[in-house]
Every structure is written in structure tokens, then in C-alpha cells.
Amino acid sequence: MPLAKFGNRVGSLCLCDDTRSFLPFFATTVLETERQNKPGPNTCGEGRTASQLPLRPDTACKNRPLDLVFIVDSSRSVRPEEFEKVKTFLSEMIDTLDVGERTTRVAVMNYASTVKVEFPLQTYFDKASMKEAVSRIEPLSAGTMTGLAIQTAMEEVFTEEMGARPATFNIPKVVIVVTDGRPQDRVQDVAASARTAGIEIYAVGVDRADMQSLRIMASEPLDEHVFYVETYGVIEKLTSRFRETFCAVNVCALGTHGCQQLCVSNGVSHLCDCYEGYTLNPDKRTCSAVDMCAPGRHECGQICVSNNGSYVCDCYEGYTLNPDKKTCSAQDMCAPGRHDCAQVCLSNDGSYSCGCYEGYTLNPDKKTCSGAITSSLVTTEESCKCEAITALQDSVTSHLEALSKKLEEVSEKLQAYQERQQIV
Numbered sequence: 294m295p296l297a298k299f300g301n302r303v304g305s306l307c308l309c310d311d312t313r314s315f316l317p318f319f320a321t322t323v324l325e326t327e328r329q330n331k332p333g334p335n336t337c338g339e340g341r342t343a344s345q346l347p348l349r350p351d352t353a354c355k356n357r358p359l360d361l362v363f364i365v366d367s368s369r370s371v372r373p374e375e376f377e378k379v380k381t382f383l384s385e386m387i388d389t390l391d392v393g394e395r396t397t398r399v400a401v402m403n404y405a406s407t408v409k410v411e412f413p414l415q416t417y418f419d420k421a422s423m424k425e426a427v428s429r430i431e432p433l434s435a436g437t438m439t440g441l442a443i444q445t446a447m448e449e450v451f452t453e454e455m456g457a458r459p460a461t462f463n464i465p466k467v468v469i470v471v472t473d474g475r476p477q478d479r480v481q482d483v484a485a486s487a488r489t490a491g492i493e494i495y496a497v498g499v500d501r502a503d504m505q506s507l508r509i510m511a512s513e514p515l516d517e518h519v520f521y522v523e524t525y526g527v528i529e530k531l532t533s534r535f536r537e538t539f540c541a542v543n544v545c546a547l548g549t550h551g552c553q554q555l556c557v558s559n560g561v562s563h564l565c566d567c568y569e570g571y572t573l574n575p576d577k578r579t580c581s582a583v584d585m586c587a588p589g590r591h592e593c594g595q596i597c598v599s600n601n602g603s604y605v606c607d608c609y610e611g612y613t614l615n616p617d618k619k620t621c622s623a624q625d626m627c628a629p630g631r632h633d634c635a636q637v638c639l640s641n642d643g644s645y646s647c648g649c650y651e652g653y654t655l656n657p658d659k660k661t662c663s664g665a666i667t668s669s670l671v672t673t674e675e676s677c678k679c680e681a682i683t684a685l686q687d688s689v690t691s692h693l694e695a696l697s698k699k700l701e702e703v704s705e706k707l708q709a710y711q712e713r714q715q716i717v
Contacts, residue, residue, distance in 0.1 A: 357539055359397045359467050360414055360457050361390070362450055364442045366472035367432035368405040370501065375525035376432045379471060382529040384424045386469075389536040394418045398458075400450050401427060406436025406477075408445045415456025439472060440480035443494070443510065447487045460491070469495045469535070470510060471528070475503040484510035494518065495535075499525055553579045570602030594620040611644050635661040 363386070365379050383401065390397045398414040411430050417423040451457045451466050458464045468487070484494060496507035498521045511518040517538070522528050545556035545563050552565035567573050567580035574581055584590070585604040586597035593606035608614050608621035615622055624631070626645040627638035634647035649655050649662035656663055 357397075357465065358391075358395070359465050359539065360400075360451065361397055361467045361469070362400045362402060362414070362446050364402045364404060364439075364446060364468060364470045365430075366405070366437060366439070366470075366474060367403050367430075368437045368474060369435045370437075370474055371432060371525075373432065375473075375499075378525040378528055380427050380430060382471070382531065383427045385529050385532040386535060387420050387423050387427070389532055390420075390539070392418065392420050392423065398456055399423060400446075400456070401430065402442055402446060402450065403430055403433060404438060404442035404445075405433035406438055407433060408438065408442045409433065410445070410450060410455075413450055413455040437472065437474040437477050439470065439476035439506070439510065440478040440483040443468065443470070443480065443487050444483045447483075447490060447492060451490075451492065466490075466492045467495070467539075468492055469497065471497045471499065472507075473499040473502050473525075476506050476510075480506060481509045488512055495538075496520070497522070497528070497531065499523075499528060551578050568602065592619050633660045 363383055365383070367376055367379075371379070387399060390399065392399060399417070400414045401411040403409045403411050412423075412426050417426060446468055449455060453459060457466065487494060494510055494512045495518050496511040498504060498507045498519075500523060502521065504519070504521065507519050507521070508515055520531060520534070522531065545552075545558040550556040550563050550565070552563075554568050554571065555566040557564045557566050565573060565578050570583055570585060571580040572583050573579075582599075582602035584599055585602065586593075586599045591597040591604050591606070593604070595609050595612065596607040598605050598607050606614060606619050611624050611626055612621040613624055614620075623642055625640060626632055627634075627640040632638045632645050632647070634645070636650050636653065637648035639646045639648055647655060647660050653662040653664055655661075
């Protein structure tokens with residue numbers, strides 16, 4: 294029997310071909326027996342019956358969203374009744390998954406010397422249709438081109454056109470290869486390229502499968518990605534092991550973490566965290582908004598207004614916010630309607646002060662003006678100035694009146710001329 298390694302133990306992995314009693318989580322039991330001590334029917338070494346082996350009960354869990362591709366070997370070495378067992382395994386695996394467009398998407402590939410995509414990731418989003426499609430799968434022919442199958446999955450099936458979700462969604466891409474033979478092509482390089490592209494590969498070997506080839510194609514750690522069963526008669530029992538593998542065992546995925554905003558899993562436990570602009574409270578679960586207007590936290594030129602974990606900038610009176618939403622520019626406070634000055638407004642860097650015309654003084658309210666008190670005594674010089682001004686005004690008036698009279702005469706002559714023209 295080929296050897297299977299789990300943890301730090303190496304030995305023959307015993308799975309009893311008794312569908313009535315089976316150890317669901319087989320990876321927990323590795324019996325180091327020699328081939329000459331191979332257990333008989335319904336026993337698993339040293340006289341223990343399968344019914345005596347401890348059964349680990351299923352635990353309720355929520356499947357992680359996956360883009361999952363099954364690659365099944367249907368070469369000539371797989372007898373028809375054995376291939377039916379593989380299809381049963383696929384159907385039971387589908388039953389354990391949270392299948393849906395927004396949860397786990399499933400594709401199935403069939404290969405021998407050629408590769409056939411039975412259905413891609415975008416075809417079925419309900420279990421019934423998916424299982425019906427699985428039931429119609431037929432085996433292909435001779436040959437075991439495992440490398441070609443993995444390459445087809447990488448280049449064709451794991452594409453957005455075929456239903457794979459974009460890398461930005463962070464949905465794990467997973468392949469489960471089921472084979473009973475040795476690859477007849479260069480699977481090592483292809484599998485390495487797939488793993489480099491972010492595809493996680495599980496390798497399931499049956500009966501005559503080459504364990505070294507399984508290890509070459511599988512992802513690390515090997516004790517979690519390489520499985521072996523002696524016959525197709527028990528392959529469907531691997532569903533329990535994969536169910537545990539694909540369960541969202543961390544509390545962040547289960548939604549039982551108690552974190553108010555963010556849950557960060559480290560694989561064993563979890564920590565709570567907060568969105569940007571918030572800080573974790575002493576209870577390590579809830580969050581409070583950070584004062585984003587504290588010195589050094591904002592880029593506002595004048596006023597910072599805190600806003601539920603964020604902030605907006607504002608300006609002092611007399612300033613307006615610039616298009617960059619950070620700096621401010623002074624307004625023209627002396628523009629009409631912006632000030633209360635009765636006579637003169639003096640702009641002053643975002644503010645203003647009032648003044649008065651010559652001969653007026655500013656009142657105590659700093660807005661209105663009063664006429665200045667002048668002396669009642671008029672000097673001779675000032676009197677002469679007044680007489681000169683009066684004479685000038687009289688002369689101007691006389692000239693204006695003469696000019697007006699001449700304009701009237703011209704207007705009358707023009708009117709008479711127009712009337713004669715109409716008669717002619």
C-alpha cells in the first residue's frame with residue numbers, strides 16, 4: 294500500500310471499505326501496519342473493527358465562499374462502477390457546500406488523454422441542477438494527462454469569462470484532483486505555475502495512484518493537501534474531511550466574533566479592529582470616532598469640523614473655502630451688501646472698517662457719519678471765491694439758454710423741410 298504522510302507520522306492509511314461504519318475525519322487516524330498485517334474485511338488493523346473506531350461528530354460550520362474546480366480522472370483504468378463512485382463523491386461534496394452565485398461556485402472537469410470541461414463556474418448556482426449535471430458525466434478514454442487538465446483549469450476555467458470572480462474579490466481558487474494513476478505528462482511544472490497563480494491544489498489518490506506525483510502537484514502543507522484511499526468504494530467518505538477543510542472555522546467568518554467593526558483572524562484566534570477614523574476602545578471590541586480635528590490630524594487652513602470619524606474644513610467669517618476644500622481666501626467685505634458703513638468702507642484682510650467723506654466725522658457706532666461743525670466767519674478771500682463761482686454759473690446758464698434757443702430754431706426748419714418733401 295502506498296504511504297500517506299500526515300503531520301510527523303508516516304504510515305499506511307487505512308480506510309475500511311465498509312459503507313456502514315467509517316471514520317469520517319480519516320486524517321486523524323493513521324495506523325502504522327505492515328503489508329503482511331493488512332486488515333481483513335470490516336477491520337482496521339490489530340483486530341479492531343471499523344465500528345470500534347472513534348467517530349468524530351460533524352460540527353456545524355459555514356462554508357467559505359470558493360471558486361472550486363473538481364478534476365476527475367476517467368481513464369480506462371477507472372472501471373464504470375468505480376467512476377459512478379466518483380460521481381457520488383462529487384454529489385456529496387456539492388451537498389456540503391454553500392453553493393450560490395455569491396457564495397461557492399463549482400466547476401467539474403473530466404480528463405483522460407483529452408480534457409473536457411463538463412460545466413464551468415458560471416453554469417449552475419443551485420445544488421439540484423449541479424448534481425443532475427454530474428449524474429450525466431461519462432468517462433472518456435485511455436491516458437492520464439493530469440498536467441493538461443490542470444493547465445486547462447488555470448487558463449480556461451479560472452477566468453472571468455468562465456465565471457471565476459476577479460482577484461479583487463479575494464475568493465480562494467481551489468482545485469481537487471482525483472486520480473488512480475500516474476500522470477503521463479509533465480505535471481510538476483504546470484502544477485507549480487498554478488500554485489504561483491494563487492490556485493490551491495488538493496490531490497486525492499485512489500488504489501494505484503502514484504503518491505510522489507500527488508505530492509508534486511499538491512499545495513503545501515502536504516499533510517493537508519494530499520489524500521489516499523485504497524478503493525473507490527470509500528472515496529465518497531472524504532466529503533467529511535473536505536467539509537472540515539472548507540469550513541470557515543475562524544470566528545470572523547462565522548460571525549460570532551463580537552467585534553463592532555472589523556474582525557481580524559490570525560488562524561487560531563482573532564482580534565477586533567476599527568475603520569479608519571476610529572479607535573479601539575478598552576473593551577477591545579467596540580470603536581469610537583477619533584478626533585480628526587486634533588492638531589496634526591487634519592489639513593485645514595483655518596477651521597476643522599469633526600464629523601463622525603472624519604472631518605471637513607471651514608473658514609473664518611470673511612473668508613471662503615477654496616476648491617481644494619482645505620485652504621481659505623479673504624472675501625471682499627466692502628462689496629455691496631456685505632457691510633454696514635454709511636459712507637466709506639475700508640477692506641482689511643477679510644474684515645472691514647468704516648470711514649467718512651471729507652467734512653464728516655465717524656460716529657461712535659463706527660458706521661454712520663455726521664457733518665463737521667464749520668466756523669460762521671467767512672474771510673474776504675472765501676467771499677471773493679464765492680462771487681467768482683456765482684458769476685461763472687450765471688455765464689454758463691446764459692450760454693446754455695442761447696444754445697437751446699438755436700436748437701429749437703433748427704428743429705423747426707427741419708420739420709418744415711420734411712413737410713414740403715411729403716407734399717412733393
